[in-house]
Amino acid sequence: MSNYKGSRDSRFVTLRRGGTLKDSDHHLLAAWAADCADHVLHYFFKQRPMDNRPQIAIEQARAWSRGEISMTQAREAAYAAHNAAKETEGAACAAARSAGHAVAVAHMADHELGAAAYAIKAVREASPIEIREKVGKIECIWQRDNLPKAIYDLVISDQQTRNIKFWSFFDC
Numbered sequence: 001m002s003n004y005k006g007s008r009d010s011r012f013v014t015l016r017r018g019g020t021l022k023d024s025d026h027h028l029l030a031a032w033a034a035d036c037a038d039h040v041l042h043y044f045f046k047q048r049p050m051d052n053r054p055q056i057a058i059e060q061a062r063a064w065s066r067g068e069i070s071m072t073q074a075r076e077a078a079y080a081a082h083n084a085a086k087e088t089e090g091a092a093c094a095a096a097r098s099a100g101h102a103v104a105v106a107h108m109a110d111h112e113l114g115a116a117a118y119a120i121k122a123v124r125e126a127s128p129i130e131i132r133e134k135v136g137k138i139e140c141i142w143q144r145d146n147l148p149k150a151i152y153d154l155v156i157s158d159q160q161t162r163n164i165k166f167w168s169f170f171d172c
Contacts, residue, residue: 009161011154012110026109027065028151033102033115034061036143040095040122047092048084054099057081061103074106091126094118113158116143117166124169140172 013019014026038058044051060077063069081100085093098121101114123139124132147155159170 008108009110009158012108012112012158014109021109025151025154026105027067028148029109029112029155030061030065030102030105032143032147032151032155033105033112034058034065035146036116036119037061037095037098037102039139039142040091040098040119042095043091043122043126044084044088044095044099047088047090051084051087053077053080053084054096057099057103061099061105064103064106071106074103078104078107091122094122094125098122110158112155113162113166113170116140116155116159117169119143120169121167136169137172140170144172 008019010019010021012021014021014023037054041054041058044054057077057080060069060074064071064074078100081096081103085096085100088096095118098115098118101111101118104111105115120136120139120143124136127135144152144156159166163170
């Protein structure tokens, strides 16, 4: 077992890899990310009603969070969801990317913000331009309202740290 010495935020690296993230919190991050992606999945189905790759990715994120599948299986579902995103555009693409990031939390916990940000992006892209900022903030608030208490401070702190990278979507 080696200690983590990379540039990643050690709060999102598990204890066994030299970080500070407990497995229970890692699982909560994956489940919350899956909730974020599931909340906008309907935008994907509007464009691709018969394509279930993002839905399977969300299901796999939840299964991983319960210890039912391996990280490798979760990573394969992430690739599939991202491939689905490449075949779409707009809100559908963002919703599929959200699902891909949600299941990728199994591999790298800090993908939790990718799932959240792409969910916000999906809502914004599905809306008329004059209300995009407003609906994005509403989605951000929904996400925060659904954050488990055990990981609330961790996620909010991560949002503040990486907000610029994620299009300032976490200003809500």
